[in-house]
Amino acid sequence: MDHTDRKILMELQRSRQNTKEIAAKVGLSVTPTYERIKKLEKEGVIKAYVALLDREKIGKRVVAYCQVTLLQHQKELISKFEDAITRFPEIMECHHVSGNFDFLLKVAVGDIQEFHQFINEKLSVIDGISNIHSAFVMNSVKERTAFEL
Amino acid sequence: MDHTDRKILMELQRSRQNTKEIAAKVGLSVTPTYERIKKLEKEGVIKAYVALLDREKIGKRVVAYCQVTLLQHQKELISKFEDAITRFPEIMECHHVSGNFDFLLKVAVGDIQEFHQFINEKLSVIDGISNIHSAFVMNSVKERTAFEL
DNA sequence: CTTGAAAAATGTCCCGT
């Protein structure tokens, strides 16, 4: 992966464009540009092309980050927790992290009532949880899916 | 926005597809499907179509969440902090949150050395910061950009 | 909404260098 590939990826991370436009921006003709893109797709560097939606416009007014601490750090307990997490559509992200707590969850819901319900009926019901601490997003200063290359 | 629109959005959030495929999945013909998609784009419900990359394959081996606490909660201090944040390409997300700390940052870098450099030379240099606590992502159990509709 | 059609744009691939 060279400088041109990185330029192509930066563009594709920003927005969908046709091969001609990309080619012009990286200073190549269409064919090599096309082949580079296909190669990046085949290698799995590009995982998918997706649509990003406006959170407010689809009625997800509440985003919260939940710090979850488990009772013990046994393999079984962790697996059980991770399995449960996968099933909840409210959870956008779940990361196993180092530090004071074990998991960091990003949750998106319609309103506070729905969040309350999620915590009480879904999250806190999972076995082996010792503690949950939530922080509500008041304003997203920056939010991108694009990595710097 | 009705049930069909939501179905269309769910598909487009999952992966790029041509109008014919979407039409088949939502049980409409191509023309109305095409018009619905254009409407959702025009209204800004669909913000953009982007490529998602494989983090490991582009060499971003380290992701960390940083909890930042400011010294005081003055408007000026907050604005200054937010301005500085915008300029750092390592920062993927920055949310102003309620709770024990003020800002939650998602940072993606190549390795620990780069992270160390980011904290010491970029983040901690910003005026008005009282505390930074970082948690490294060891495993991402779930990571999606798609909202449930 | 459906079907069908048709032009323009784009994607895809083969063959040169």
Next chain:
DNA sequence: ACGGGACATTTTTCAAG
């Protein structure tokens, strides 16, 4: 690895029921 050109697919628009 690059560029040109040929062909297939898709996008986009339109008309009629």
